[in-house]
Amino acid sequence: MEGRVAYSRVTVRYETGVPISSDFLAPVQGAIGALGSIMGYLAALLILIGSVALPVGLGAWGVRMAKRRFAPVQTEAEA
Numbered sequence: 001m002e003g004r005v006a007y008s009r010v011t012v013r014y015e016t017g018v019p020i021s022s023d024f025l026a027p028v029q030g031a032i033g034a035l036g037s038i039m040g041y042l043a044a045l046l047i048l049i050g051s052v053a054l055p056v057g058l059g060a061w062g063v064r065m066a067k068r069r070f071a072p073v074q075t076e077a078e079a
Helices: 026-070
Strands: none
Touching: none
Protein backbone atom coordinates (compact mmCIF):
# COMPACT_ATOMS: atom_id res chain seq x y z
CA MET A 1 0.00 0.00 0.00
CA GLU A 2 1.45 3.29 -1.04
CA GLY A 3 -1.25 5.48 0.63
CA ARG A 4 -3.11 6.27 -2.58
CA VAL A 5 -6.90 6.31 -2.80
CA ALA A 6 -8.82 5.91 -6.03
CA TYR A 7 -11.44 8.61 -6.43
CA SER A 8 -14.43 8.33 -8.72
CA ARG A 9 -16.19 11.19 -10.40
CA VAL A 10 -19.93 11.70 -9.71
CA THR A 11 -22.14 14.14 -11.57
CA VAL A 12 -25.49 15.10 -10.03
CA ARG A 13 -28.14 17.11 -11.87
CA TYR A 14 -31.17 18.61 -10.17
CA GLU A 15 -34.30 19.33 -12.14
CA THR A 16 -37.79 20.17 -11.01
CA GLY A 17 -40.73 18.01 -12.04
CA VAL A 18 -42.74 20.87 -13.49
CA PRO A 19 -41.09 23.76 -15.29
CA ILE A 20 -41.77 27.14 -13.70
CA SER A 21 -43.96 29.31 -15.85
CA SER A 22 -45.38 32.76 -15.37
CA ASP A 23 -48.72 31.85 -16.87
CA PHE A 24 -51.70 34.09 -16.13
CA LEU A 25 -54.06 31.13 -15.62
CA ALA A 26 -51.79 29.24 -13.19
CA PRO A 27 -53.39 30.81 -10.07
CA VAL A 28 -56.86 30.18 -11.48
CA GLN A 29 -56.04 26.53 -12.15
CA GLY A 30 -54.61 26.22 -8.64
CA ALA A 31 -57.78 27.68 -7.12
CA ILE A 32 -60.03 25.38 -9.15
CA GLY A 33 -57.88 22.41 -8.20
CA ALA A 34 -58.23 23.36 -4.53
CA LEU A 35 -62.04 23.36 -4.79
CA GLY A 36 -62.09 19.57 -4.88
CA SER A 37 -60.31 19.26 -1.57
CA ILE A 38 -62.43 22.03 -0.03
CA MET A 39 -65.62 20.24 -1.09
CA GLY A 40 -64.24 17.01 0.34
CA TYR A 41 -63.58 18.66 3.70
CA LEU A 42 -67.08 20.19 3.69
CA ALA A 43 -68.67 16.81 2.97
CA ALA A 44 -66.68 15.23 5.79
CA LEU A 45 -67.73 18.03 8.15
CA LEU A 46 -71.40 17.58 7.23
CA ILE A 47 -71.16 13.83 7.84
CA LEU A 48 -69.54 14.46 11.22
CA ILE A 49 -72.15 17.03 12.25
CA GLY A 50 -74.95 14.76 11.06
CA SER A 51 -73.60 11.79 12.97
CA VAL A 52 -73.63 13.84 16.18
CA ALA A 53 -76.66 16.11 15.68
CA LEU A 54 -79.07 13.48 14.36
CA PRO A 55 -78.99 11.17 17.42
CA VAL A 56 -79.02 14.14 19.83
CA GLY A 57 -81.97 15.70 17.97
CA LEU A 58 -83.90 12.43 17.88
CA GLY A 59 -83.27 11.92 21.58
CA ALA A 60 -84.53 15.41 22.42
CA TRP A 61 -87.59 14.88 20.23
CA GLY A 62 -88.28 11.54 21.95
CA VAL A 63 -88.05 13.12 25.41
CA ARG A 64 -90.43 15.88 24.34
CA MET A 65 -92.95 13.40 22.97
CA ALA A 66 -92.70 11.29 26.14
CA LYS A 67 -93.35 14.35 28.30
CA ARG A 68 -96.41 15.25 26.22
CA ARG A 69 -97.74 11.70 26.36
CA PHE A 70 -97.33 11.22 30.09
CA ALA A 71 -98.15 14.76 31.22
CA PRO A 72 -101.26 15.12 33.37
CA VAL A 73 -104.36 16.29 31.53
CA GLN A 74 -105.46 19.80 32.45
CA THR A 75 -109.13 20.62 32.68
CA GLU A 76 -110.74 24.04 32.24
CA ALA A 77 -111.16 24.43 35.99
CA GLU A 78 -107.41 23.94 36.57
CA ALA A 79 -106.34 26.37 33.88
